[in-house]
Amino acid sequence: MRTYGLPSIIPPYLKKGDKVAITCPAKKLPVPITDAVNLLTGWGLEVILGETVSAGHNQFAGDDDFRAADMQRFIDDDSIKAIFCARGGYGTIRMIDKVNFDGLKQNPKWFIGFSDITLLHSHLIKNYGLACIHGQMPLNIPDATKHSLETLRMALFGQELxxxxxxxxxxxxxxxxxxxxxxxxxxxxxxxxxxxxxxxxxxxxxxxxxxxxxxxxxxxxxxxxxxxxxxxxxxxxxxxxxxxxxxxxxxxxxxxxxxxxxxxxxxxxxxxxxxxxxxxxxxxxxxxxxxxxxxxxxxxxxxx
The missing domain is CATH 3.50.30.60 (LD-carboxypeptidase A C-terminal domain-like)
Structure with a gap:
């Protein structure tokens, strides 16, 4: 008999008034992410910025421990319903094993990103059966099509894609x-x-x-x-x-x-x-x- 891994856990879809976080688990941001904050706020969400959003250590958004702690803070905060990875680049593999994801078993939440964030998505699916969103990240918002951003909103708020x-x-x-x-x-x-x-x-x-x-x-x-x-x-x-x-x-x-x-x-x-x-x-x-x-x-x- 085949086994296909853990059952899927779909985090609660977002609703207006929900609190979401932005963190940088990999490369540092080259520019502010004002457009992303404005977009999410326009969707009725309250946006909390992690300390990594304005941090830098060589090419990373802070050292490995700092980036892990920033993500950990939002995992442990039950009021945060989704965690947006601000960008990819390189670095998730350096910090992922420093993060304790066990709190997601009782309080599942959305993780959004792509590229380097694939490692995070795979880790969460493999070990927790947690569904994640492969989609636009805050750094990419200024160059994103309206259509792609609408699909992100639909995915977050539970509409069929x-x-x-x-x-x-x-x-x-x-x-x-x-x-x-x-x-x-x-x-x-x-x-x-x-x-x-x-x-x-x-x-x-x-x-x-x-x-x-x-x-x-x-x-x-x-x-x-x-x-x-x-x-x-x-x-x-x-x-x-x-x-x-x-x-x-x-x-x-x-x-x-x-x-x-x-x-x-x-x-x-x-x-x-x-x-x-x-x-x-x-x-x-x-x-x-x-x-x-x-x-x-x-x-x-x-x-x-």
Whole structure:
């Protein structure tokens, strides 16, 4: 009998008047996040800024202990209903083991972010079954599309997310549903073999990345395959793989061709071009929650 990991815990959806926090678990902020505060306040939320929002230690938003303590403060505060990670970059892996997440068992709350925050999401799904939001972060708000911000609001306040995407010639058709996992491919590889390595079996996997060489994408996907993480999926959603690089001697395959070559012996649906990742239209998805995927010749429909 297969086991698919812990049951999903969906934190209470937000309502007007709720208190939310912004903290920096990774790289320091280069500019104030006034636009983000104004946006959240406009949604009727009370915004509390962590000390890391204005801190700096080398490239980080304070040293590892300082960043961990800032997150811990908001985890332990029962009045905080959601924790926004202000930005990604690098650094979550340095502080995550200094944080005690056990309070989330009795008082689950939303964690929002993407990129480097993938490690945090995977850790919370693996160890607590806690659903998290993959979506825009405070630093990205000025460049975000209105549509992506509306999907973030909908995810936070408990409205259904429905996406219709144009077909890609390399899509593999089919229908499936399952718990959504994933995020940034590089960070999933960083989590592999650790206490934050989520169970892939029976899941819908979502992937994005930025600034990688094509050969590196190929290698990371084959690492997942060799670890047995791709053969038991229900579906595969490929989002933004932006600013990809190639060598002087071309790799010889596009991103979709690389993906389909890796998963060619499996039968589950695969779709490309989902609007998420390091793009302005970074639409929200809820990791750790059931999602349905329908891939036809004319359209891709994703509902959550």
């Amino acid at each position: 429905t996406y219709s995407i144009k077909p890609n010639p390399l899509n593999r058709m089919g229908e499936a549903s399952g718990i959504l996992i994933g995020g940034n491919l590089s960070l999933l590889i960083a989590a592999s073999g650790s206490v934050s390595d989520v169970d892939y079996d029976g899941k819908v996997l979502f992937l994005e990345d930025v600034g990688e060489y094509l050969y590196s994408i190929d290698r990371m996907l084959r690492c997942l395959k060799r670890a047995g993480k791709l053969n038991g999926l229900k579906a595969l959603i490929i989002a933004g793989f932006t600013d990809l690089k190639d060598n002087d001697i071309p790799f010889g395959q596009t991103l979709p061709e690389i993906v389909m070559d890796v998963v060619k012996e499996y039968n589950y649906p695969v779709c490309f071009d989902f609007p998420a990742g390091h793009v302005s239209d970074n639409c929200s998805l809820i990791l750790g929650k059931e999602i349905s995927v329908s891939v036809t010749a004319n359209e891709v429909t994703i509902k959550q």
